[in-house]
Every structure is written in C-alpha cells, then in structure tokens.
Amino acid sequence: MATATATCLLAVWALVAAGLFGTGLARASVAPAAVGKEQREFDYFALALQWPGTICSSTRHCCAVNGCCRSEALHTFTIHGLWPDYDDGTWPSCCRHTSFDMDKITPLKPTLDKYWPSLYCSTSSTCFSGRGPFWAHEWEKHGTCSSPVVHEELQYFTTAIDLYLKYNVTEMLATGDILVSNGKEYALSDVIDTIKHAFGGSPQIICKKGSVEELRLCFTKDLKPRDCLTTSAMYKNLSKSKHCPRKISLPTYDPIVLTNSTLEIVPEASDNGLYFFTS
Numbered sequence: 001m002a003t004a005t006a007t008c009l010l011a012v013w014a015l016v017a018a019g020l021f022g023t024g025l026a027r028a029s030v031a032p033a034a035v036g037k038e039q040r041e042f043d044y045f046a047l048a049l050q051w052p053g054t055i056c057s058s059t060r061h062c063c064a065v066n067g068c069c070r071s072e073a074l075h076t077f078t079i080h081g082l083w084p085d086y087d088d089g090t091w092p093s094c095c096r097h098t099s100f101d102m103d104k105i106t107p108l109k110p111t112l113d114k115y116w117p118s119l120y121c122s123t124s125s126t127c128f129s130g131r132g133p134f135w136a137h138e139w140e141k142h143g144t145c146s147s148p149v150v151h152e153e154l155q156y157f158t159t160a161i162d163l164y165l166k167y168n169v170t171e172m173l174a175t176g177d178i179l180v181s182n183g184k185e186y187a188l189s190d191v192i193d194t195i196k197h198a199f200g201g202s203p204q205i206i207c208k209k210g211s212v213e214e215l216r217l218c219f220t221k222d223l224k225p226r227d228c229l230t231t232s233a234m235y236k237n238l239s240k241s242k243h244c245p246r247k248i249s250l251p252t253y254d255p256i257v258l259t260n261s262t263l264e265i266v267p268e269a270s271d272n273g274l275y276f277f278t279s
Contacts, residue, residue, distance in 0.1 A: 039092040042084030042145060044226060045219040046204070047163050049077040053180065053251040054211040055119045061256065067117025073255050075180045076170040079116040080214060081138040082160035084145045089229060094127035095145035100136035104153045111161055149221050159223070167217055167225070172198040178250070185210075185247040200225035207244035211251050 053075075056068035067074065085091045105112065118124075118134035126132050127140040135157070143156035150156045173179070176194035178186050188205070191212075195203045199217060206214040218228035 039095055039145065040086075041148070042092055042221075043087045044085055044221065045146075045149075045223070046083045046085050046216045046228065047160065047167075047219065048080035048083055049164070049169055049215045049217070050080045050119060051077055051212045051214065051250060052119055053253050054208050054213045056253045056255070057251070059119055059121050062121035066121060067113075067119050068253070068255060070255060073252050075252060077215060078119070079160055079164050081142050082146070082156065082163070083142045085218075085229075087229070091142075092145040093141045096147070097128055098140070098144050098153070099128045100126065100132055100139045101153060102133075102135075105135070105157050108154070108157055108161070112157065115161060115164055116157075149223075163217070163219065163223065167199055169195065169199075169203075169215060169217065173250075180250050180252050182249075182251050185249050188244050188246055188248050191248060202227040202230055204228040204230065205244050205248070206242045207248055208242065210245050210247065211249050212244075213242070 052068065052073070056074070059066060059068055062068075067078065083091060112135060116135065120134070123131045124134055124137035126136045127144070129136055129140065139153055139156055143150065143153065146156055150159055172195055173191065175198065176190065178191055178194060191205065192202060195215075195217075201218055204216040204218070205212060206216075216228055218226050220226050
C-alpha cells in the first residue's frame with residue numbers, strides 16, 4: 001500500500017506541474033478518504049463513458065497513439081472505466097497489489113480496441129506498473145477495488161463491456177432525438193430525462209465549454225441501475241469548469257489520419273511523452 005500511495009502522490013505532483021490537474025484529462029488521482037488509510041468496501045459502480053467529439057478535438061493531433069486517428073470520426077460514447085465509488089463522493093483506488101497483465105485479456109483485445117480506446121496522447125501512470133496502456137491504469141486504480149463483485153482482471157473488463165453494450169447511451173439519446181451535431185444544442189434536463197427513462201436511473205454528466213465530455217451510469221453492487229450522485233457530493237471533487245450549462249451539445253470532430261496509421265490502438269507512446277493519470 002505504501003508503494004501505491006507514493007506512486008499516486010507522485011502522479012498528482014506531475015499533473016500539477018503540467019497544468020493538467022483539475023482538467024478533463026484527470027479525475028483526482030486518489031480519493032481524499034483513501035490516502036494512507038484502510039479502504040472500505042465500495043458502495044456502487046459508476047460506468048464512466050467519454051464523448052469522443054469533445055475529447056478528440058483537442059487530442060487528435062497525436063493521432064498515431066490514440067483512438068481519435070480512425071478514418072471515420074467516432075460518433076458513439078466509448079468507455080472510460082468502471083469505477084467503484086462511495087456514496088459520499090469519494091472513491092477507493094489502488095486497492096490490491098495486482099499488476100495489469102495484457103495476456104489475461106488477449107481474447108477481449110479487439111472488443112476493447114473498438115469500445116474502450118484511449119483518446120489521450122500518452123500512456124497512463126499506474127499504481128503498480130509505473131506506466132502502461134489506458135487499460136492498465138483502469139484495472140490497477142479501479143478494478144483492484146471492485147471486490148467482492150469483481151475478483152480478477154478479465155472479469156473486470158468483461159463486466160464493463162457487458163454493461164456498456166446492454167445500456168447503450170448513444171441509442172438511448174437517439175430515441176429522444178438527441179443526436180450528434182456541431183450546431184444543435186439540447187436542454188440538459190431533456191438529456192437527463194431521456195436517459196433516466198430508458199436506463200432507470202439518473203446519470204452524471206460532465207461538460208467542457210458546454211459540450212458533453214463524460215457521462216456516467218451508476219449501478220448497485222448487483223449491477224442493477226440506480227441514480228448517480230446528483231447533489232453536492234458529486235461536485236465536491238469537480239472543478240466548476242466541468243459543470244454543465246442548461247443547454248449542451250454532442251459535437252463531432254474531423255479526424256487527422258496519418259498515411260501509415262492503422263486502426264489498432266498503440267498502447268504506449270514515446271518515452272519522451274508526458275505521462276499522467278487519465279482516471
């Protein structure tokens with residue numbers, strides 16, 4: 001645990017130095033209640049989804065190393081992670097010293113490339129492995145805290161994919177005529193009501209300059225829909241710039257496709273790159 005805590009604290013200082021702390025590129029690296037203390041069992045899951053149109057508009061320049069480089073723009077939500085959370089707005093992190101092992105999820109890799117690509121420009125810091133692909137960060141920081149519901153790596157990724165496919169947010173919104181558009185804005189209340197009606201629980205929505213950046217669906221520990229935190233507990237660790245206005249949008253972006261790029265996500269960037277928590 002001491003090693004995990006030290007790694008996480010170093011990552012926070014790196015974020016501060018880089019000017020990334022508190023931006024959409026990083027959730028706080030460690031929940032305040034978790035630092036230096038025994039971490040209790042979580043209360044619920046949050047399935048965090050990212051909107052490529054908002055993120056890729058600022059990260060598509062690093063096309064060769066992220067999911068924004070595909071020949072056609074991504075017009076569906078992709079997975080950020082499956083996060084065990086507490087009802088007080090904090091969360092556990094880096095719970096069990098179980099390093100990410102790519103071999104354990106080899107059968108899932110094509111599915112992960114499609115639905116769970118990294119949209120950022122570099123590899124991610126991890127709890128136990130120094131740095132690695134986006135998936136390593138998500139498993140070590142969040143997956144290791146998913147017990148007693150999820151016990152091992154393959155189960156963690158399979159569970160997240162199953163929930164993502166079963167509760168397709170892009171399709172939910174389309175049923176309410178809430179579609180991808182660079183010019184159209186939608187009432188935040190309509191977006192929330194559409195998802196609540198289709199899903200059975202209120203979502204959390206994070207914005208960047210009026211565009212949806214991230215959307216979270218929440219689940220009980222037996223993986224049934226529930227309301228996400230929508231009170232002050234939700235916002236205690238969220239910068240004001242991430243609050244959504246009354247009207248929001250789901251923008252698209254123009255991909256920059258390099259001549260020699262492929263559809264496969266390159267999990268590691270150059271050693272000269274900047275490494276940060278993407279949460």
